[in-house]
Amino acid sequence: MATPEISNKPPKSCGHNAGPPPPRPHYHRVRKLVHLTCFLIFVLLPFFNVMRFDIPRQRFYFAGYELLISEFGIIFFALMFLMFVIVVSSVVYGRIYCGYMCPQMIFSEASLETESWIKRKVTKHFIKWPAPRRNLLARGLFYAIVGVASVFLSFIFISYFVTPSDLIRRLASLDMHTAGGISGAVVTLITFLDFTLLRQRFCTTVCPYGYLQGMLGDGNTLLVTYRDENHECIECKKCVRDCLMGIDIRKSPYQIECVHCGECIDSCADILGKLGKEGLIHYTWGETGKVVETETAWYRKLGIRDSKRVVVLLVTLFYLSGLYVALSMRRTILVQLQPVRTSMFRLGDDGTVYNTFRVKLANRGSSDASVSFWLEGLPSGSLTLQPSPVPLKAGETIDRQFEVSARPFTGANEVNRFRIFASTGEKDPEVFDETFLMPQEKKSK
Protein backbone atom coordinates (compact mmCIF):
# COMPACT_ATOMS: atom_id res chain seq x y z
CA MET A 1 0.00 0.00 0.00
CA ALA A 2 1.39 3.42 -0.94
CA THR A 3 2.53 5.73 1.85
CA PRO A 4 0.00 8.54 2.33
CA GLU A 5 1.17 11.96 1.16
CA ILE A 6 1.27 15.07 3.36
CA SER A 7 -2.22 16.33 3.73
CA ASN A 8 -2.85 19.99 4.34
CA LYS A 9 -6.20 19.77 2.70
CA PRO A 10 -9.40 19.71 4.68
CA PRO A 11 -11.65 16.69 4.58
CA LYS A 12 -13.76 16.60 1.44
CA SER A 13 -16.82 17.87 3.27
CA CYS A 14 -16.04 20.59 5.79
CA GLY A 15 -18.14 22.04 8.53
CA HIS A 16 -19.99 20.64 11.50
CA ASN A 17 -21.20 17.56 9.69
CA ALA A 18 -17.80 16.55 8.42
CA GLY A 19 -17.21 14.07 11.28
CA PRO A 20 -14.27 13.93 13.64
CA PRO A 21 -10.74 14.11 12.20
CA PRO A 22 -8.59 10.96 12.53
CA PRO A 23 -7.18 10.23 16.00
CA ARG A 24 -3.80 11.82 16.74
CA PRO A 25 -1.41 11.92 19.71
CA HIS A 26 -2.21 14.53 22.33
CA TYR A 27 1.23 16.06 22.72
CA HIS A 28 0.42 17.91 25.94
CA ARG A 29 -0.38 14.62 27.68
CA VAL A 30 2.68 12.90 26.21
CA ARG A 31 4.84 15.79 27.34
CA LYS A 32 3.49 15.80 30.88
CA LEU A 33 4.11 12.07 31.14
CA VAL A 34 7.69 12.53 29.90
CA HIS A 35 8.13 15.45 32.34
CA LEU A 36 7.01 13.27 35.25
CA THR A 37 9.34 10.44 34.16
CA CYS A 38 12.29 12.84 33.77
CA PHE A 39 11.56 14.42 37.17
CA LEU A 40 11.55 10.99 38.87
CA ILE A 41 14.78 10.04 37.09
CA PHE A 42 16.37 13.37 38.13
CA VAL A 43 15.38 12.78 41.76
CA LEU A 44 16.35 9.09 41.90
CA LEU A 45 19.59 9.05 39.85
CA PRO A 46 21.93 10.27 42.62
CA PHE A 47 20.53 7.71 45.09
CA PHE A 48 21.36 4.81 42.77
CA ASN A 49 24.72 6.10 41.56
CA VAL A 50 23.67 5.80 37.92
CA MET A 51 25.45 9.00 37.02
CA ARG A 52 26.99 11.41 39.48
CA PHE A 53 30.27 12.84 40.69
CA ASP A 54 31.26 12.41 44.31
CA ILE A 55 33.66 15.29 44.77
CA PRO A 56 34.70 14.65 48.43
CA ARG A 57 35.48 10.99 47.62
CA GLN A 58 36.82 11.83 44.13
CA ARG A 59 34.53 9.35 42.36
CA PHE A 60 32.48 9.37 39.19
CA TYR A 61 29.57 6.94 39.03
CA PHE A 62 28.41 5.93 35.57
CA ALA A 63 26.00 3.14 34.57
CA GLY A 64 26.71 1.20 37.77
CA TYR A 65 30.50 1.58 37.52
CA GLU A 66 32.45 3.42 40.19
CA LEU A 67 35.39 5.30 38.69
CA LEU A 68 38.11 7.25 40.42
CA ILE A 69 38.43 10.85 39.23
CA SER A 70 42.02 9.89 38.35
CA GLU A 71 40.59 7.52 35.71
CA PHE A 72 40.21 10.56 33.55
CA GLY A 73 40.29 8.66 30.25
CA ILE A 74 37.10 6.68 30.84
CA ILE A 75 35.30 9.62 32.49
CA PHE A 76 36.16 11.86 29.54
CA PHE A 77 35.04 9.11 27.15
CA ALA A 78 31.71 8.74 29.03
CA LEU A 79 31.01 12.50 29.16
CA MET A 80 31.89 12.89 25.49
CA PHE A 81 29.45 10.09 24.71
CA LEU A 82 26.66 11.96 26.52
CA MET A 83 27.55 15.12 24.58
CA PHE A 84 27.54 13.11 21.36
CA VAL A 85 24.07 11.72 22.11
CA ILE A 86 22.74 15.26 22.67
CA VAL A 87 24.26 16.42 19.38
CA VAL A 88 22.83 13.42 17.49
CA SER A 89 19.39 13.98 19.00
CA SER A 90 19.59 17.63 17.87
CA VAL A 91 20.40 16.60 14.31
CA VAL A 92 17.46 14.17 14.14
CA TYR A 93 14.86 15.57 16.54
CA GLY A 94 15.68 19.27 16.71
CA ARG A 95 14.82 20.86 20.04
CA ILE A 96 12.67 18.01 21.34
CA TYR A 97 15.06 17.80 24.31
CA CYS A 98 14.18 21.40 25.26
CA GLY A 99 10.43 20.89 25.16
CA TYR A 100 10.27 17.40 26.65
CA MET A 101 13.29 16.71 28.83
CA CYS A 102 15.15 19.87 29.85
CA PRO A 103 14.94 20.39 33.66
CA GLN A 104 14.82 24.16 33.16
CA MET A 105 11.71 23.86 31.00
CA ILE A 106 10.08 21.24 33.25
CA PHE A 107 10.51 23.30 36.42
CA SER A 108 9.67 26.62 34.73
CA GLU A 109 6.40 25.19 33.50
CA ALA A 110 5.65 23.64 36.89
CA SER A 111 6.30 27.02 38.53
CA LEU A 112 3.96 28.83 36.08
CA GLU A 113 1.24 26.22 36.55
CA THR A 114 1.57 26.36 40.35
CA GLU A 115 1.33 30.16 40.30
CA SER A 116 -1.83 30.19 38.21
CA TRP A 117 -3.35 27.32 40.27
CA ILE A 118 -2.76 29.27 43.51
CA LYS A 119 -4.28 32.41 41.96
CA ARG A 120 -7.40 30.48 40.97
CA LYS A 121 -7.76 28.90 44.41
CA VAL A 122 -7.26 32.19 46.27
CA THR A 123 -9.76 33.96 44.00
CA LYS A 124 -12.27 31.18 44.53
CA HIS A 125 -11.98 31.03 48.33
CA PHE A 126 -11.46 34.73 49.08
CA ILE A 127 -13.68 36.27 46.42
CA LYS A 128 -14.91 38.92 48.87
CA TRP A 129 -11.43 40.23 49.62
CA PRO A 130 -10.13 43.26 47.70
CA ALA A 131 -7.96 42.29 44.71
CA PRO A 132 -4.64 43.68 46.12
CA ARG A 133 -5.10 41.61 49.30
CA ARG A 134 -5.85 38.46 47.28
CA ASN A 135 -2.80 39.08 45.09
CA LEU A 136 -0.63 39.49 48.19
CA LEU A 137 -1.87 36.21 49.64
CA ALA A 138 -1.44 34.37 46.33
CA ARG A 139 2.09 35.75 45.94
CA GLY A 140 3.04 34.84 49.51
CA LEU A 141 1.74 31.27 49.11
CA PHE A 142 3.52 30.92 45.78
CA TYR A 143 6.85 32.14 47.19
CA ALA A 144 6.49 29.76 50.16
CA ILE A 145 5.90 26.75 47.89
CA VAL A 146 8.72 27.70 45.49
CA GLY A 147 10.99 28.26 48.54
CA VAL A 148 10.38 24.72 49.82
CA ALA A 149 10.73 23.30 46.27
CA SER A 150 14.02 25.21 45.80
CA VAL A 151 15.50 23.67 48.97
CA PHE A 152 14.43 20.21 47.80
CA LEU A 153 15.74 20.67 44.23
CA SER A 154 19.03 22.14 45.39
CA PHE A 155 19.40 19.14 47.72
CA ILE A 156 18.91 16.81 44.74
CA PHE A 157 21.22 18.87 42.55
CA ILE A 158 24.03 18.85 45.12
CA SER A 159 23.47 15.10 45.64
CA TYR A 160 24.98 14.74 42.16
CA PHE A 161 28.27 15.92 43.68
CA VAL A 162 28.09 14.87 47.36
CA THR A 163 26.80 11.58 48.84
CA PRO A 164 23.08 12.14 49.72
CA SER A 165 23.45 10.70 53.26
CA ASP A 166 26.36 13.07 53.92
CA LEU A 167 24.25 15.94 52.61
CA ILE A 168 21.31 15.04 54.89
CA ARG A 169 23.68 15.07 57.86
CA ARG A 170 24.94 18.53 56.90
CA LEU A 171 21.40 19.82 56.39
CA ALA A 172 20.29 18.39 59.76
CA SER A 173 23.09 20.28 61.48
CA LEU A 174 22.20 23.46 59.52
CA ASP A 175 25.71 23.52 58.12
CA MET A 176 26.21 26.93 56.50
CA HIS A 177 29.94 27.28 57.01
CA THR A 178 31.56 24.57 54.91
CA ALA A 179 31.78 24.53 51.10
CA GLY A 180 28.79 22.10 50.99
CA GLY A 181 26.65 24.41 53.15
CA ILE A 182 27.54 27.54 51.17
CA SER A 183 26.94 25.78 47.81
CA GLY A 184 23.55 24.52 49.08
CA ALA A 185 22.49 28.05 50.07
CA VAL A 186 23.69 29.53 46.75
CA VAL A 187 21.99 26.84 44.62
CA THR A 188 18.74 27.27 46.61
CA LEU A 189 18.80 31.03 46.04
CA ILE A 190 19.55 30.66 42.31
CA THR A 191 16.79 28.05 41.95
CA PHE A 192 14.32 30.32 43.75
CA LEU A 193 15.16 33.35 41.57
CA ASP A 194 15.10 31.21 38.44
CA PHE A 195 11.61 29.86 39.09
CA THR A 196 10.13 33.14 40.25
CA LEU A 197 11.77 35.57 37.80
CA LEU A 198 13.71 33.99 34.95
CA ARG A 199 11.83 30.82 33.91
CA GLN A 200 11.61 30.34 30.13
CA ARG A 201 13.47 33.61 29.53
CA PHE A 202 16.57 31.54 30.37
CA CYS A 203 16.02 29.49 27.19
CA THR A 204 16.06 32.50 24.88
CA THR A 205 18.68 34.62 26.63
CA VAL A 206 21.26 32.44 28.39
CA CYS A 207 21.04 28.88 27.04
CA PRO A 208 23.25 28.29 23.97
CA TYR A 209 21.46 25.08 22.95
CA GLY A 210 18.92 26.84 20.71
CA TYR A 211 21.71 28.53 18.74
CA LEU A 212 23.63 25.25 18.56
CA GLN A 213 20.53 23.55 17.20
CA GLY A 214 20.34 26.15 14.42
CA MET A 215 23.78 24.96 13.27
CA LEU A 216 23.10 21.22 13.62
CA GLY A 217 19.72 20.92 11.91
CA ASP A 218 19.30 20.05 8.24
CA GLY A 219 16.45 19.51 5.76
CA ASN A 220 15.28 16.34 7.53
CA THR A 221 15.39 17.55 11.14
CA LEU A 222 12.15 17.46 13.10
CA LEU A 223 10.32 20.82 13.09
CA VAL A 224 6.97 22.24 14.15
CA THR A 225 5.47 23.74 11.00
CA TYR A 226 2.32 25.58 10.08
CA ARG A 227 0.84 24.65 6.70
CA ASP A 228 -2.25 26.35 5.39
CA GLU A 229 -2.26 26.12 1.62
CA ASN A 230 -6.06 26.32 1.56
CA HIS A 231 -6.32 29.36 3.85
CA GLU A 232 -8.28 27.58 6.54
CA CYS A 233 -6.84 29.41 9.54
CA ILE A 234 -9.70 31.05 11.42
CA GLU A 235 -7.35 33.51 13.18
CA CYS A 236 -8.46 32.36 16.62
CA LYS A 237 -4.83 32.73 17.83
CA LYS A 238 -5.24 29.88 20.30
CA CYS A 239 -1.87 28.54 19.09
CA VAL A 240 -0.26 31.86 20.08
CA ARG A 241 -2.02 32.10 23.45
CA ASP A 242 -1.05 28.52 24.39
CA CYS A 243 2.57 28.86 23.30
CA LEU A 244 4.86 28.61 26.34
CA MET A 245 7.42 30.80 24.64
CA GLY A 246 4.93 33.46 23.54
CA ILE A 247 5.58 33.16 19.80
CA ASP A 248 3.44 32.77 16.69
CA ILE A 249 4.52 29.59 14.90
CA ARG A 250 2.69 30.76 11.77
CA LYS A 251 5.48 33.25 11.10
CA SER A 252 8.28 30.67 10.73
CA PRO A 253 9.22 27.17 11.91
CA TYR A 254 12.78 28.40 12.55
CA GLN A 255 12.16 30.83 15.40
CA ILE A 256 14.91 30.50 18.01
CA GLU A 257 12.32 30.60 20.82
CA CYS A 258 10.44 27.51 19.58
CA VAL A 259 11.26 24.49 21.77
CA HIS A 260 9.23 22.04 19.66
CA CYS A 261 6.90 21.27 22.54
CA GLY A 262 3.88 20.68 20.27
CA GLU A 263 1.40 22.62 22.46
CA CYS A 264 0.36 24.72 19.43
CA ILE A 265 -0.28 21.48 17.48
CA ASP A 266 -2.81 20.43 20.14
CA SER A 267 -4.33 23.92 20.27
CA CYS A 268 -4.99 24.13 16.55
CA ALA A 269 -6.18 20.53 16.29
CA ASP A 270 -8.60 21.09 19.19
CA ILE A 271 -10.08 24.25 17.68
CA LEU A 272 -10.32 23.06 14.08
CA GLY A 273 -11.35 19.58 15.26
CA LYS A 274 -14.57 21.17 16.53
CA LEU A 275 -15.23 22.18 12.92
CA GLY A 276 -14.46 18.66 11.75
CA LYS A 277 -11.11 19.70 10.28
CA GLU A 278 -7.54 18.68 10.85
CA GLY A 279 -5.14 21.07 12.57
CA LEU A 280 -2.81 23.24 10.52
CA ILE A 281 0.26 22.78 12.70
CA HIS A 282 2.27 19.55 12.66
CA TYR A 283 5.52 17.85 13.55
CA THR A 284 7.24 17.47 10.18
CA TRP A 285 10.58 16.20 8.94
CA GLY A 286 12.08 19.47 7.71
CA GLU A 287 10.07 22.47 6.57
CA THR A 288 8.72 20.77 3.46
CA GLY A 289 8.97 17.13 4.50
CA LYS A 290 6.32 14.69 5.59
CA VAL A 291 4.05 15.09 8.58
CA VAL A 292 5.37 12.67 11.24
CA GLU A 293 1.95 11.17 11.92
CA THR A 294 1.53 10.19 8.26
CA GLU A 295 4.77 8.18 8.11
CA THR A 296 4.20 4.44 7.95
CA ALA A 297 7.68 2.83 7.97
CA TRP A 298 8.84 2.57 11.60
CA TYR A 299 12.43 3.61 10.86
CA ARG A 300 11.27 6.72 8.99
CA LYS A 301 8.88 7.50 11.83
CA LEU A 302 11.87 7.32 14.18
CA GLY A 303 13.74 9.83 12.02
CA ILE A 304 16.10 7.48 10.15
CA ARG A 305 15.47 9.13 6.80
CA ASP A 306 18.77 9.38 4.97
CA SER A 307 22.29 7.95 4.81
CA LYS A 308 23.60 10.72 7.11
CA ARG A 309 21.33 9.49 9.90
CA VAL A 310 22.30 5.87 9.31
CA VAL A 311 25.98 6.82 9.60
CA VAL A 312 25.34 8.91 12.73
CA LEU A 313 23.41 6.00 14.28
CA LEU A 314 26.21 3.54 13.47
CA VAL A 315 28.84 5.90 14.92
CA THR A 316 26.73 6.20 18.10
CA LEU A 317 26.50 2.41 18.40
CA PHE A 318 30.23 2.11 17.76
CA TYR A 319 30.94 4.73 20.42
CA LEU A 320 28.61 2.96 22.86
CA SER A 321 30.32 -0.40 22.24
CA GLY A 322 33.74 1.20 22.80
CA LEU A 323 32.54 2.68 26.08
CA TYR A 324 31.07 -0.64 27.17
CA VAL A 325 34.33 -2.48 26.34
CA ALA A 326 36.39 0.17 28.20
CA LEU A 327 34.16 -0.14 31.27
CA SER A 328 33.98 -3.92 31.26
CA MET A 329 37.77 -4.28 30.85
CA ARG A 330 38.36 -2.00 33.79
CA ARG A 331 39.33 -3.69 37.08
CA THR A 332 37.83 -2.55 40.36
CA ILE A 333 41.20 -3.04 42.06
CA LEU A 334 43.94 -1.11 40.35
CA VAL A 335 47.40 -2.69 40.67
CA GLN A 336 50.40 -0.79 39.34
CA LEU A 337 53.84 -2.27 39.82
CA GLN A 338 57.27 -1.03 38.80
CA PRO A 339 60.90 -1.60 39.78
CA VAL A 340 62.76 1.05 41.78
CA ARG A 341 66.16 1.41 40.16
CA THR A 342 67.74 4.09 42.34
CA SER A 343 70.09 1.25 43.30
CA MET A 344 70.34 -1.81 41.08
CA PHE A 345 70.20 -4.36 43.92
CA ARG A 346 71.05 -4.86 47.58
CA LEU A 347 73.32 -7.68 48.74
CA GLY A 348 72.56 -9.33 52.10
CA ASP A 349 75.23 -10.66 54.49
CA ASP A 350 74.30 -14.23 53.59
CA GLY A 351 74.64 -13.52 49.84
CA THR A 352 70.91 -13.07 49.20
CA VAL A 353 70.18 -10.49 46.50
CA TYR A 354 67.35 -7.96 46.94
CA ASN A 355 65.63 -5.83 44.26
CA THR A 356 63.22 -3.06 45.27
CA PHE A 357 59.79 -2.63 43.67
CA ARG A 358 57.03 -0.14 44.17
CA VAL A 359 53.38 -1.13 44.18
CA LYS A 360 50.34 1.12 44.02
CA LEU A 361 46.97 -0.42 44.93
CA ALA A 362 43.65 1.38 44.66
CA ASN A 363 40.30 -0.12 45.60
CA ARG A 364 37.81 1.66 43.32
CA GLY A 365 34.90 -0.43 44.54
CA SER A 366 32.43 -0.06 47.39
CA SER A 367 33.48 -3.17 49.36
CA ASP A 368 36.72 -4.24 51.07
CA ALA A 369 39.13 -6.49 49.15
CA SER A 370 42.58 -8.05 49.37
CA VAL A 371 45.39 -8.61 46.88
CA SER A 372 47.66 -11.68 46.81
CA PHE A 373 51.08 -11.61 45.15
CA TRP A 374 53.35 -14.47 44.08
CA LEU A 375 56.36 -15.03 41.82
CA GLU A 376 57.18 -17.34 38.96
CA GLY A 377 60.41 -17.87 37.07
CA LEU A 378 62.82 -16.84 39.85
CA PRO A 379 64.31 -19.84 41.68
CA SER A 380 64.25 -19.37 45.49
CA GLY A 381 62.65 -15.96 44.91
CA SER A 382 60.26 -14.51 47.47
CA LEU A 383 58.39 -11.29 48.21
CA THR A 384 58.79 -9.25 51.38
CA LEU A 385 55.39 -7.59 50.98
CA GLN A 386 53.51 -7.94 54.28
CA PRO A 387 50.84 -8.72 55.24
CA SER A 388 50.00 -11.18 52.54
CA PRO A 389 47.43 -10.95 51.06
CA VAL A 390 47.38 -7.16 51.33
CA PRO A 391 44.03 -5.96 52.75
CA LEU A 392 42.47 -3.01 50.94
CA LYS A 393 39.45 -1.16 52.28
CA ALA A 394 36.79 0.27 49.93
CA GLY A 395 38.16 3.48 48.44
CA GLU A 396 41.62 2.95 49.97
CA THR A 397 44.84 3.63 48.07
CA ILE A 398 48.16 2.10 49.11
CA ASP A 399 51.51 3.16 47.72
CA ARG A 400 54.48 1.26 49.16
CA GLN A 401 57.83 -0.28 48.38
CA PHE A 402 58.80 -3.90 48.92
CA GLU A 403 61.69 -6.18 48.04
CA VAL A 404 62.00 -9.35 45.99
CA SER A 405 64.79 -11.57 47.27
CA ALA A 406 66.59 -14.52 45.67
CA ARG A 407 69.66 -16.57 46.37
CA PRO A 408 72.12 -16.82 43.47
CA PHE A 409 71.13 -19.89 41.49
CA THR A 410 72.52 -22.06 38.74
CA GLY A 411 72.07 -20.38 35.39
CA ALA A 412 71.45 -16.95 36.93
CA ASN A 413 72.38 -13.94 34.80
CA GLU A 414 73.00 -10.30 35.52
CA VAL A 415 69.44 -9.67 34.33
CA ASN A 416 66.91 -12.41 35.12
CA ARG A 417 63.42 -12.31 33.74
CA PHE A 418 60.56 -13.39 36.00
CA ARG A 419 56.91 -12.67 36.61
CA ILE A 420 54.94 -11.23 39.50
CA PHE A 421 51.27 -12.25 39.70
CA ALA A 422 48.64 -10.19 41.50
CA SER A 423 45.23 -11.65 42.21
CA THR A 424 42.22 -9.84 43.61
CA GLY A 425 39.86 -12.75 43.03
CA GLU A 426 37.93 -10.43 40.69
CA LYS A 427 39.22 -11.69 37.33
CA ASP A 428 42.27 -13.58 36.07
CA PRO A 429 45.44 -12.60 37.94
CA GLU A 430 47.32 -9.64 36.55
CA VAL A 431 50.78 -10.53 35.28
CA PHE A 432 53.78 -8.20 35.46
CA ASP A 433 56.88 -9.13 33.46
CA GLU A 434 59.82 -7.89 35.52
CA THR A 435 63.59 -8.22 35.71
CA PHE A 436 65.70 -9.23 38.71
CA LEU A 437 69.22 -7.83 38.73
CA MET A 438 72.08 -9.77 40.27
CA PRO A 439 75.78 -8.97 40.69
CA GLN A 440 77.92 -10.37 37.90
CA GLU A 441 80.41 -12.11 40.16
CA LYS A 442 77.63 -14.02 41.84
CA LYS A 443 76.62 -15.71 38.58
CA SER A 444 76.32 -19.48 38.55
CA LYS A 445 77.64 -19.83 42.01
Ligand code: SF4
Ligand atom coordinates in the same frame (compact mmCIF):
# COMPACT_ATOMS: atom_id res chain seq x y z
S1 SF4 B 1 -4.93 27.74 16.33
FE1 SF4 B 1 -4.98 27.14 14.20
S2 SF4 B 1 -6.75 28.19 13.40
FE2 SF4 B 1 -6.26 29.21 15.31
S3 SF4 B 1 -4.87 30.86 14.73
FE3 SF4 B 1 -3.60 29.12 15.24
S4 SF4 B 1 -3.26 28.17 13.23
FE4 SF4 B 1 -5.01 29.50 12.99
Ligand code: SF4
Ligand atom coordinates in the same frame (compact mmCIF):
# COMPACT_ATOMS: atom_id res chain seq x y z
S1 SF4 C 1 5.54 27.54 18.71
FE1 SF4 C 1 4.48 25.66 19.29
S2 SF4 C 1 6.09 24.14 19.45
FE2 SF4 C 1 7.08 26.13 19.42
S3 SF4 C 1 7.32 26.64 21.59
FE3 SF4 C 1 5.39 27.56 20.92
S4 SF4 C 1 3.86 26.02 21.41
FE4 SF4 C 1 5.83 24.99 21.49
